[in-house]
Amino acid sequence: MPVALEGGHQKLVESCRRGERDAFRALFEAYKDRVYSIALRFSGDEALAMDIAQDVFVKLFSSIGEFRGEAAFSTWIYRLVVNCCLDHKRRSWRLIPIADDLLAMLRAPGDSLDRMLHSEMRERVRAAVEKLSPELRMVVVLRYTEGLSYDEIAEVLGCASGTVASRLNRAHKMLERRLACLNG
Amino acid sequence: MSEWVDLQLAHQLTAVKAPDELWERVQGRSRRRQGVPGLALATAAAVLAVVAMAYSSTRPREIPKFGSLPPGSCLQCHL
Secondary structure, rough: OOHHHHHHHHHHHHHHOOHHHHHHHHHHHHHHHHHHHHHHHHHOHHHHHHHHHHHHHHHHOOOHHHHHOOOOOOHHHHHHHHHHHHHHHOOOOOEEOOOOHHHHHHHOOOHHHHHHHHOOOHHHHHHHHOOOHHHHHHHHHHHHOOOOOOOHHHHHOOHHHHHHHHHHHHHHHHHOOOOHHHHO | HHHHHHHHHHHOOOOOOOOOHHHHOOOOOOOOOOOOHHHHHHHHHHHHHHHHHHHHHHOOOOOOOHOOOOOOHHHHHOO
């Protein structure tokens, strides 16, 4: 949790503007897990999540001068992540991995089978979340992966808290229907 | 709101650690994964199918060689 960063982000941002490499690294270390987690839970694909996270930090470092401090720094970064996730979603064609996925399968066939047997529930939940519309899915990810409050999500997405509550409610109902068979 | 769904989401959508190579990627030291856009593959397959169909429909039929015709065949058309 970059609590200290939130308090002293202005100095760090200033250092980044001056092009100080250590400041960039500090910012990256403070936010990398949050950015990657949102990207992964939204996209459901590790390679795609890496692409999204890379884009987020490249944009962050190139546009850090635009941060005016009107919102919390974390809110500003969350907005970048949300926009990058939705941009990747709009570019609807997915890359078909040639080398990476094949190599991963060849490296650990036993692990793959083991994972397949033990992660039935995770896969079902992940698949059900992936079927949600991007707007509903993003609210679910911000709520459950990042633990943001309704107000915080509303600030990130630029909508009312009521809209967030409504989207979460709709998402819950859809997921409940889709996962009903698993809830013995 | 179903408590079971709430619990499952909280359990399955937990935050994860970013891979170490992300910093390398951000610095531009390593490239994105190599891949071929699905649309490009589909387009290439469609073009090949169209070319194959066009080729098969325009290919001239084999004309029998004169040497292979039985004697007197020419008289059937040319009296």
